[in-house]
Amino acid sequence: MAALPAPLRQTLTELLGPGGLLLDESERLAYGYDNSRRQGLPLAVALPETAQQVQGIVRACRQHRLPIVARGRGTNTTGASVPGEDALVVSFERMDRILAIRPGDRVAVVQPGLLNGDLQAALAEHGLFWPPDPTSAAFSTVGGNLACNAGGPRAVKYGASRDNVLALRAVTGTGELVSLGAATTKGASGYDLARLLVGSEGTLALIVEASLKLTPRAPLWRALRALYTDVDAAAAAVARLMAQPVTPSMLEFMDGECVRLAREVGGAELPPCGALLMIEADGDQSVLDAAEAALRAAAEGPGCLEVSAAADEAAREKLWAARKALSPSLRTLAPGKINEDVVVPVSRLPELVAAVQAAARGHQLPIVCFGHAGNGNLHVNILYDPADAAQAARAEAALQAVFAAVVELGGQLSGEHGIGLVKRDLLARALPPATLALMRAIKAQFDPDGLLNPGKVLPP
Known part of the structure; x- marks a missing residue:
């Protein structure tokens, strides 16, 4: 199909x-790429403003058998929003309104094109927040966050997107407008289809409205910085931290190379070390002293160099800014990187770290790690030169070794970035055939003609 049909x-x-x-x-x-650095040229781009227009788009495209790719701001890293050449992109940038904020219900009703950062700013006036806070929060949309079940640092205590959505309105592949879930925190009325859509990457339906579960902002916080001799000691500390009763509000991991980048590129005031944990607790004054003491005791142990508290809010913000700048700053080390966001049970994080180190040694490539340690979600960055065929081959082999270890440890290929196009074919290694068959059956029920984001998530 060379052009959009005239009718x-x-x-x-x-x-x-x-x-x-x-x-x-x-x-x-401008609508043909995402942060995976893959690109396609869609036949056209539709900019709907209402749910009824989205219905009309889907029905018209179904009549002409034209694939549809939903798009927020294109911040995902897996190619999930990259269109094929014979496709229509539906961008939700004009559906960006807050429809209601109901503090008494702890609910916000929003359109999918609303930026996460804009939502947080509006909620702050009510003393509330929506827990998902990916690094791209300032310029990623709520719809995109829901599409890939985005998480972020606060997910360790407050959950990812799927844990913080109550109801959705969405348009299926047949053009039907469906209402799923309810704006209540309890419900036992049939299948939980709202949560099924979260993480489906636009392959089942196009979300046109979301009722989000909100959380009151804690009045106070305490931030700790724990330094370790090596990544093994830090990973063991993560397991101890998550085994004791106090749940940290954030628990982030950085290996030694990330610490160096945070210091030299991000401007954070950090001494050299083999690994670092950023630990936070939140709550009111009556609980914070005990929470800090418990977290500090768990962080200390073999290989711990020091545990110190953030001097003030400015020091805390500077460290978090450096952490958020890590992914782009890695490109100062090598012209290419493979960035994966694997996840394993928290207790097995030390084994995953050991497997990553073995892959780096075995394939003679630097692999830099940071991530949401409290969820067992590690961002594994394999650094190499794409122009060097030998390095590219070793990088791919190292990636396969990491994925094999993740599956062996009972983990998943993605913690929050999703599958998209980049990891689609690998999903067959991670999931049993019967599970994939059930997923395909669900896809066919929502989208019988296979027009919604075809070629993504499910392997052929």
Whole structure:
């Protein structure tokens, strides 16, 4: 299909009104890529403003058998929002409103194109927040967060996107507008289809409205910085921290190379060490002293160099800013990187760290790790030169070794980035055939013609 069929173009133009359908190649290019650095050129880009328009788009595309790829801001790293050449991109940037904030219910009702950061700013006035806080929160959308079940540092205590959504309205692959879930924190009325859509990466339905579960902001926090001789000692400390009763509100891991980058590139005031844990507790004054003492005691142990408290809010913010800058700063070490976000049971994190180190030694490549240690979610960054064929082959072999270890440890290929296109074929290694068959059956029920984000998530 070289161009959008004239009848479909006319239908969509009438449906969306002036400026609602982008056809110029220069405009379409901007909607053809995501942070995976993959790119495709869609036939057109639709900019709906209402759920009814989304229904009309899906019905018209179904009539012409045209695939549809939903898009937020393209911050994902797996190619999930990269379109094929014969596809229509549906960008939700104009559906970016907060429809309601109900503090008494701890619920916000929002459209999918709303930026996470804008939502948080509005909620702060009510003393509330929505827990998912990925690094891209300032410029990623709620719809995109839901599509890949985004998490972030606070997920260790407050959960990821799936744990913080109550109800959804969505348009299926047949153009039906369905309401799933309810804006209540308890419910036992049939299947939990709302949570099923979270993490489905736009392959089952297009989310047009979300009722989100909100959490009151804690009045106070305590931040600790624990330094270790090596990553093994830090990983063992993570297991101890998560085995004791006090749940940290954040628990982040950085290996020695990340510490160096945070210091030299991010400007954080950190001494050299083999690994670092960033630990926080939140709550009111009556519980914080005991919480800090418990976390400090668990952090200390073999290989611990020191545990210190953040001097003030400025020091805390500087360290977190350096942590959030880690991913782009890795490109100062090598022209290419493979960034994976594997996850294992927290108790097996030391084994995962050991497996990553073995892969680095065995394939003679630097592998830098940081991530959400309290969830067992490690960002594994394999650094190499893509122009060097031998290095590229070793990088791929190292990646396969890491994935094999993750599966062996009872983990999953992705903790929060999703599967998309990049990890699609690997999913067959991680899940039994019967499970994949059930997923395909669910896909067929929601999207019988296979038009919603085809080729993503499920292997052929």
